[in-house]
Amino acid sequence: MSYLIEKRTFVLPGDLLAEGDYHAGRNAFKDSNKVYASMIGLSDNVGRNVYVVALKGCYLPRAGDMVIGTVVDMRLGNWSVDINAPYEAILFTNEVLDRPFNSRREEMTGILDVGDLILAKVLSFDRTRGPALTLRESGLGKIVHGSIVRMTPTKIPRLIGRKGSMINMLTRELGCHITIGQNGVILVSGKNPKMEALTLQILHLIEAEAHTSGLTDRVTELIKQEKSGEHGEKSSE
Amino acid sequence: MAKKAASEKLIRKGVRTDGRKPTELRNIRIDVGPLERADGSAYIEWGKNKILVAVYGPREVHPRHLARPDRAFFRCRYHMAPFSTAERKRPAPSRREIELSKVTRVALEPAIITELFPRTGIDVFIEVLQSDGGTRCAGITASSIALADAGVPMRDLVVACAAGKIDGQIVLDLNEIEDQDGEADVPVAIMPRTGGISLLQMDGILSPAEFKEALALALDGCKQVYERQKDALKGAYGQADTSMDEEGDSVGGDTHE
Amino acid sequence: MSDAYKIVAKITQKQIVDGLQQNTRLDGRGLLEYRPITTELGLIEKASGSALVSIGKTKILTGVKIETGEPYPDRPDEGVLTVNAELIPLAAPDYEPGPPGEDAIELARVVDRGLRESKAVDLKKLCIVPGKQVFVIFVDLNVLDHRGNLFDASALASVLALMNAEMQAYTVTKGGELKYRDSTVRLPLQNFPVEVTVAKIGDKMVVDTSLEEETVIDAQITIAIGKDDEVCAVQKSLFGTFSQEEIHQALEIAVEKATEIRAKVLRGVGGWLDGSE
Numbered sequence A: 001m002s003y004l005i006e007k008r009t010f011v012l013p014g015d016l017l018a019e020g021d022y023h024a025g026r027n028a029f030k031d032s033n034k035v036y037a038s039m040i041g042l043s044d045n046v047g048r049n050v051y052v053v054a055l056k057g058c059y060l061p062r063a064g065d066m067v068i069g070t071v072v073d074m075r076l077g078n079w080s081v082d083i084n085a086p087y088e089a090i091l092f093t094n095e096v097l098d099r100p101f102n103s104r105r106e107e108m109t110g111i112l113d114v115g116d117l118i119l120a121k122v123l124s125f126d127r128t129r130g131p132a133l134t135l136r137e138s139g140l141g142k143i144v145h146g147s148i149v150r151m152t153p154t155k156i157p158r159l160i161g162r163k164g165s166m167i168n169m170l171t172r173e174l175g176c177h178i179t180i181g182q183n184g185v186i187l188v189s190g191k192n193p194k195m196e197a198l199t200l201q202i203l204h205l206i207e208a209e210a211h212t213s214g215l216t217d218r219v220t221e222l223i224k225q226e227k228s229g230e231h232g233e234k235s236s237e
Numbered sequence B: 001m002a003k004k005a006a007s008e009k010l011i012r013k014g015v016r017t018d019g020r021k022p023t024e025l026r027n028i029r030i031d032v033g034p035l036e037r038a039d040g041s042a043y044i045e046w047g048k049n050k051i052l053v054a055v056y057g058p059r060e061v062h063p064r065h066l067a068r069p070d071r072a073f074f075r076c077r078y079h080m081a082p083f084s085t086a087e088r089k090r091p092a093p094s095r096r097e098i099e100l101s102k103v104t105r106v107a108l109e110p111a112i113i114t115e116l117f118p119r120t121g122i123d124v125f126i127e128v129l130q131s132d133g134g135t136r137c138a139g140i141t142a143s144s145i146a147l148a149d150a151g152v153p154m155r156d157l158v159v160a161c162a163a164g165k166i167d168g169q170i171v172l173d174l175n176e177i178e179d180q181d182g183e184a185d186v187p188v189a190i191m192p193r194t195g196g197i198s199l200l201q202m203d204g205i206l207s208p209a210e211f212k213e214a215l216a217l218a219l220d221g222c223k224q225v226y227e228r229q230k231d232a233l234k235g236a237y238g239q240a241d242t243s244m245d246e247e248g249d250s251v252g253g254d255t256h257e
Numbered sequence C: 001m002s003d004a005y006k007i008v009a010k011i012t013q014k015q016i017v018d019g020l021q022q023n024t025r026l027d028g029r030g031l032l033e034y035r036p037i038t039t040e041l042g043l044i045e046k047a048s049g050s051a052l053v054s055i056g057k058t059k060i061l062t063g064v065k066i067e068t069g070e071p072y073p074d075r076p077d078e079g080v081l082t083v084n085a086e087l088i089p090l091a092a093p094d095y096e097p098g099p100p101g102e103d104a105i106e107l108a109r110v111v112d113r114g115l116r117e118s119k120a121v122d123l124k125k126l127c128i129v130p131g132k133q134v135f136v137i138f139v140d141l142n143v144l145d146h147r148g149n150l151f152d153a154s155a156l157a158s159v160l161a162l163m164n165a166e167m168q169a170y171t172v173t174k175g176g177e178l179k180y181r182d183s184t185v186r187l188p189l190q191n192f193p194v195e196v197t198v199a200k201i202g203d204k205m206v207v208d209t210s211l212e213e214e215t216v217i218d219a220q221i222t223i224a225i226g227k228d229d230e231v232c233a234v235q236k237s238l239f240g241t242f243s244q245e246e247i248h249q250a251l252e253i254a255v256e257k258a259t260e261i262r263a264k265v266l267r268g269v270g271g272w273l274d275g276s277e
Helices: A106-113 A153-158 A162-174 A194-207 A216-232 B096-112 B134-148 B177-180 B206-239 C010-021 C102-117 C150-164 C246-267
Strands: A017-018 A027-030 A032-037 A041-046 A049-054 A066-075 A078-082 A089-092 A117-126 A129-134 A148-149 A177-180 A185-189 B028-032 B041-044 B047-058 B073-080 B118-128 B159-166 B169-172 B184-191 B196-200 C037-041 C049-055 C057-071 C079-087 C127-129 C132-146 C166-172 C178-186 C194-201 C204-207 C219-227 C231-237
Touching: A017 A041, A017 A049, A027 A049, A041 A089, A066 A089, A066 A106, A089 A117, A106 C057, A129 A185, A129 C127, A148 A194, A148 C010, A153 A162, A153 A177, A162 A177, A162 A194, A162 A216, A162 C132, A177 B047, A185 A194, A185 B096, A194 A216, B028 B134, B028 B206, B041 B134, B041 C127, B073 B096, B073 B134, B096 B118, B096 B134, B096 B184, B096 B196, B118 C132, B134 B159, B134 B184, B134 B206, B159 B177, B159 B206, B169 B206, B184 B206, C010 C194, C010 C204, C037 C150, C037 C246, C049 C150, C057 C150, C079 C102, C079 C150, C102 C132, C102 C150, C102 C194, C102 C219, C102 C231, C127 C166, C132 C150, C150 C219, C150 C246, C204 C246
Parallel strands: A089 A129, B073 B118, C079 C132
Antiparallel strands: A017 A032, A027 A032, A041 A049, A066 A078, A066 A117, A078 A089, A117 A129, A148 A185, A177 A185, B028 B041, B041 B047, B047 B118, B159 B169, B159 B184, B184 B196, C037 C049, C049 C057, C057 C132, C127 C132, C166 C178, C194 C204, C194 C219, C219 C231
């Protein structure tokens, strides 16, 4: 008896996805020889790997992810960082500086203090120990200006788009620097406050409509409208 | 609140005090995600019951010593607001609320894939804003929705419903008067896919045959309530387009490898 | 707030403070503008009165229950009004189950003071047998969702629940026996206080602070204003200070906003304040 659910079917936890020689991928699990959904989402499969694109879910760190987090605690030799995940992340002093560091508290607060916002990369994560972060790459470090937007982590891929198509288009059209944390925290900074505000508006639109089709067109249209309004021309209906 | 007079029946010619037939379920309405700060939430109106549920987690557990090395630590709190009952209830948890917190946890935990989040905590907070019999079943039903809304991975939804005996007859879904003045009440919770029953209680007096009949009726009620749960979640989330998205990468949120 | 960073990043806090210097707020409101206020009344039928108030996304539910009991020894001919507040764990990630802590107790007492000092309920009309039996009014408020400005929302939900409330009509026999009648009556209300919290951020005074704005408040003052613009209760909270002038300013703001809210939100509820008093 073989069964495979049609792609992009809306599923709920416990819904049957496949039966037979299939493998349970993301947000799915196998029970005897059936694969079931474990989250609300849309079914999909790549070959025999059956999985669910979750519509809602927490952020689970993966090595290599860029994340934006907040320093929430400090001990000699490391900081604890909240990266909007079920697990608090850890940042060791030797992952911040290139030089050997003889930690003293005053020196540590000089580098990073509780409450600071950082752009970091996930070094490693497995569920027996919290995610480890690093700042030792160009572009990483303390964030000192810009606007923060929070988005459900499952919608981040939609913000990026296939091969970066959506995010590249936004950066180009809006002239703002958009740094995307895989953990659902986004940093927007631009020289033009109006464009920065428009960028925030666009991000809220994407959050609201991430899983609907035609989103790219609606975003493009909104940008066109707002930009032509910017220059004092009447936008056509 | 006045108890019914001995001569008042709970069911007369097949019609109950609230107009229902013996096997008829009360009206149920479910709202998904009404709260902002919670990770997931649900509001249910089941007859005159009004219950709000919030889910937080998976998140770091406090106090730390509660953290389990191999799974999430799951906690439930069932609580009734002071104005939820006919006589005002003192805010501090009563023994009944403490017991119901426990049986609710026992009903829900088997459905949650807690092994995916070792050392974290998942909290379910149930607040009964108005009660009219069957609050533990309504609470469990709404908690299931709130957990799904929070993106907590589950093997199945959990749905609950009660049946019992009034005036010698086995009936479905007892309201408060029927529960107080009837002969028995049997609340049941089940995970619909596997058919595993995760909550079962009974108070009153039933013959073994009556007990089985009540159990079967309650399970039938559960089936109906399960449809309501699915409708509510579809209504809240089902706007997601099911055609191929021309731009989006199909990589979604990862919680299970 | 020591754990403010859990709610909003430092750079956003700076934006809030800088924005206020330009008289703008993150959500585009004016400094003296409340978020949209919506109310739902009587939703808890088992309660004598109830009100669900949302200010922005902050949600408070208040229920009123009326029972009989003994009067306070020093007020033998007055009914009893008691206000209880719960910051239930549903409302925020850091709320824990347990008995009310100092924040919940302060909230209850500030709401209580506004109702009590304004004599919102004419307690003398709730005496059954002096020294022996009076009506006890329980005002239980539950914070369901915390997105800032709990004081104002809680006070509003509580006064609305009282306006919405109905009790069984009754007579007291010569022998001091309480006999209920079939009809219902409203509570003996005579005032309708509105509490307005004015917060100081830098040197700017704002009303109805959002959750994010609350992380940068220096000090705040909650003022209960009765229907004739009388000041019924005042509570200054948080660790900053006010100058005397600033307090006068806050008072003016409170009177203005209380009048506005009374007209927009309270008028007509339960048949009160519809001009027939």
